[in-house]
Amino acid sequence: MNIPFHKPLYDAADEQALLKPLRNGKLVGDAEYTCRASETLASLLGVKHVLLTTSCTHALELAMMVIGLKPGDEVIVPSFTFVSTTNCVMRQGARVVFCDINPDTLTMDPGDAARKVTPRTRAIIPVVYAGVSPDMDALMKVAAEHKLLLVEDAAQGVGAEYKGRPAGTTGDIGCFSFHETKNVSTGEGGAFATHNDEFMARAEIFREKGTNRKQFMQGLVDKYTWVDIGSSYLPSDATGALLLSQLEKRDVILEKREYIYRTYVAGLTFLAQTGRLTLPVIPADVQSNYHIFHVLMHDEETRNRAISFFRSKNVGTTFHYLPLHLSPVGKSLGYEEGDFPVTESVSGRLLRLPIYPSLSGEEQQYVIESMKEFFRS
Numbered sequence: 084m085n086i087p088f089h090k091p092l093y094d095a096a097d098e099q100a101l102l103k104p105l106r107n108g109k110l111v112g113d114a115e116y117t118c119r120a121s122e123t124l125a126s127l128l129g130v131k132h133v134l135l136t137t138s139c140t141h142a143l144e145l146a147m148m149v150i151g152l153k154p155g156d157e158v159i160v161p162s163f164t165f166v167s168t169t170n171c172v173m174r175q176g177a178r179v180v181f182c183d184i185n186p187d188t189l190t191m192d193p194g195d196a197a198r199k200v201t202p203r204t205r206a207i208i209p210v211v212y213a214g215v216s217p218d219m220d221a222l223m224k225v226a227a228e229h230k231l232l233l234v235e236d237a238a239q240g241v242g243a244e245y246k247g248r249p250a251g252t253t254g255d256i257g258c259f260s261f262h263e264t265k266n267v268s269t270g271e272g273g274a275f276a277t278h279n280d281e282f283m284a285r286a287e288i289f290r291e292k293g294t295n296r297k298q299f300m301q302g303l304v305d306k307y308t309w310v311d312i313g314s315s316y317l318p319s320d321a322t323g324a325l326l327l328s329q330l331e332k333r334d335v336i337l338e339k340r341e342y343i344y345r346t347y348v349a350g351l352t353f354l355a356q357t358g359r360l361t362l363p364v365i366p367a368d369v370q371s372n373y374h375i376f377h378v379l380m381h382d383e384e385t386r387n388r389a390i391s392f393f394r395s396k397n398v399g400t401t402f403h404y405l406p407l408h409l410s411p412v413g414k415s416l417g418y419e420e421g422d423f424p425v426t427e428s429v430s431g432r433l434l435r436l437p438i439y440p441s442l443s444g445e446e447q448q449y450v451i452e453s454m455k456e457f458f459r460s
Contacts, residue, residue, distance in 0.1 A: 084449050088399030091268045092336060092440045100328035104320040113297075117323035121274075123330055128249045128257070130276045132283035134290055134316075135323060139238040139260035139273035141316040143171035143208075146234045146256045146275060148313075149285045152177045156205040161191045162408040162418075163426045164210045168236050169407060177205070179416065181408045183423040187364040189433075190217035192425070197225045206232040211240035211250050213375035214266075215365055219245050219253040226254075234258065241267045242337050242372035250372075255279060261326060266336050266374055269325045272318055289313040339440040340373035343447060347376050347436065350451035359458050376438045377403070383431030389457055390434065396453045401435050 104110050117135055125133040136142045152158065154176035160168050162181040169179045182195040191209045207226060209217045219233075226233045237243075237251025238260035244250060251257030256279075261272035275290075277283055287297040293313030348362055355362045361379040365371045380386040386402065393400040406426045408418035420427065436450055 112317035114320040120323040120326040136273040140167040142258035142273040142275040193221035210236040214243040214372035216245035244370035344373040
């Protein structure tokens with residue numbers, strides 16, 4: 084048996100969706116399907132504005148441009164995240180300030196984030212991890228007390244909720260990913276979402292290379308011109324068409340992933356109860372989208388041996404983020420080992436197991452039995 088770590092869910096409906104803009108002879112962005120997908124996503128998220136982008140990385144960069152981040156500003160970010168969460172800050176010449184995570188949800192620790200606030204702090208970027216939102220109420224309180232902006236990195240958040248609200252919609256801006264590894268996938272792709280009219284107006288200009296082309300297309304000006312510094316974050320209409328098709332399957336995808344997630348929990352509970360591993364935690368006020376199933380091993384050596392063992396069983400497993408504060412760039416910012424103990428501990432012990440809609444019951448049982456065999460050996 085050969086079980087890959089990930090397998091995207093593409094089907095005949097997706098194939099037909101990709102053909103539609105091609106047959107229309109109009110693949111440029113902001114055509115029919117890009118606009119329809121943006122409207123559909125805005126409705127699902129319950130936000131006023133959505134702009135599709137070429138990636139969540141670009142959505143984050145767009146967000147930092149929109150809030151006017153500049154040199155001298157600081158942004159608080161968890162060290163346990165992907166580099167896009169920090170690159171978007173540094174590209175604006177601002178300073179990344181790291182904080183630690185909670186040991187249960189592996190999301191931003193609001194208390195540590197609050198301790199990192201200085202007069203130069205401009206924003207906080209909490210990260211949705213594995214489809215689980217951080218304590219947004221606590222982070223909103225920190226933001227309100229210090230007049231900070233909250234930009235949610237909800238790359239892993241499509242289909243998840245925090246206290247009944249879609250993940251990524253509690254703060255000022257939400258950024259989403261449709262990368263091939265995500266639950267809803269267009270290969271590459273992302274989205275910028277906000278309730279704020281001013282942020283949306285600025286985002287449209289930056290996304291259109293710094294021009295007011297959107298106003299021209301809407302007939303609000305008789306010609307468009309260069310009005311600000313911008314870039315090109317506009318995806319093709321094929322991305323919009325595929326996103327529409329994927330969004331139609333969102334409930335099925337969520338249902339299948341939840342079933343697989345709960346089957347893992349049931350199958351591995353004995354190992355957790357006997358102290359061999361730690362299962363993931365989903366708080367009662369959070370609805371996960373079950374993007375990741377991970378366990379925490381006793382130590383890094385055990386985790387690494389487990390990866391090798393699963394490889395010998397032809398099962399794809401992997402670790403996840405290395406602490407960014409211990410990366411070459413992180414160290415150049417003055418950080419060192421021991422600064423964020425929870426992040427460092429979790430990073431060394433985390434093991435991700437295969438979870439995707441087409442994972443069969445037989446394949447999943449093989450993964451579970453392989454985990455039991457690992458501990459017996």
